[in-house]
Amino acid sequence: MTGAVCMRCAKRYRVYDGPCPDCGPEGVLDIELDLDVARRSINPRTLSARPRDQWRYRELLPLPAGARVAPLQVGWTPIADAPRLARWVGLRSLRVKDEGRNPTASFKDRASGVGVARALAGRARVVACASTGNAASSLAGAAASVGLTSVIFVPEFAPEPKVAQLLVFGARVIRVAGTYDQTWELCQRACDAYGWYNRNAAVNPSLVEGKKTCGLEIAEQLGAEVPDWVAVSVGDGCTIAGTWKGLREMRALGFISRLPRMLGVQAEGARPLVDAFERGRDVEPGPAETLADSICVGHPRNWRKALRAVRESKGAFVAVPDEAILDAMREAGRLAGIFGEPAGVAGLAGLRKAVQERIVSRRAIALTVVTGSGLKDVKSALRAVGGPVTLRPDDAELAAYLRERPV
Secondary structure, eight states: OOEEEETTTOOEEOOOSSOOTTTGGGOOEEEEOOHHHHTTTOSHHHHTTSOSSGGGGGGGSSOOTTOOOOOSOOOOOOEEEOHHHHHHHTOSEEEEEEGGGSTTSBTTHHHHHHHHHHHHHTTOSEEEEEOSSHHHHHHHHHHHHHTOEEEEEEETTSOHHHHHHHHHTTOEEEEESSOHHHHHHHHHHHHHHHTOEEOOTTTOHHHHHHHTHHHHHHHHHHGGGOOSEEEEEOSSSHHHHHHHHHHHHHHHTTSOSSOOEEEEEEETTBOHHHHHHHHTSOOOOOOOOOSOGGGOOSSOTTHHHHHHHHHHTTOEEEEEOHHHHHHHHHHHHHHHOOOBOHHHHHHHHHHHHHHHTTSSOTTOEEEEEEOBBGGGOHHHHHHHHOOOOOOOSOHHHHHHHHHHSOO
């Protein structure tokens, strides 16, 4: 690591876990690396001998030598071909990277792993974050595995399964009667007041470095078969920013010869980045309402990095209605055997819309990142697919049902 630069004023700093002191929360930092140094130890030969988890890329992460990390198996999630799902989307070829395979069943384990390692290195005793659920449960799980105390702020609409995870991991859970943005602001003030380690990825640049391991993996796993497009759901903007950064670094290190285009997908009810992209302006915060709780963000804090990722990659942003997200939830399960939560499959819904609107060519090869398991939001899953039929234990009743609804 050579330092960090403010995305707003371009001032440079030594790496630390906060925003630009001059710009405040709007001054998100971007960590910079010396890739010439990293190239000495990061190559296909050295990586082949390392464990298949996110720590195989330690030289590219903001960790001091010998830093203690959580023992959970994070990363190296599978990438599967999904030909039947590709036909539904309208593409020649589609791959799915299933982040629900991570320890707490979401992409956010990547960021929390780095956050907890940074907290341990700084001898923190308490770690905190604001989240609609996934960042919270990932932090609570990682903190529990190393004996740190976690304090979690969630808005009152956070799904019950996610809150249950937090409580099982022993977190101190504070449910806030307000929006996600109000919850986030309260957490910020509490971290400042009580000296807790702040895991909020929107202002802590080390967390985005954890998220970039998704992009590092896509490049290493696919190599010459790197897709034309990578579709990612977008809330605060950290996930798409991190994934793009990882892909860009792997190209610089020689693992891939070209870069994909990034497709950022938001819900129609929470689309500040889509609007900013289409108008060529800065983000204007607004209200947010969508069943996809993980991307229900009206004021995305990492919007500069997110817009940069899409613009640099010559990609696009699209917004999709909740019904399209529910359709994607159902079809991902039915056609590919992948159970994603609403925000987890928003990228898939957006990819289908982008094909229909000719933003993405039908001849393109695409990859979508399913960012979280459907078990995180069972209520939405049942809304997408309906309930089961109930019959008496009677052969004749079963036969009558099957005549009416053949298998």
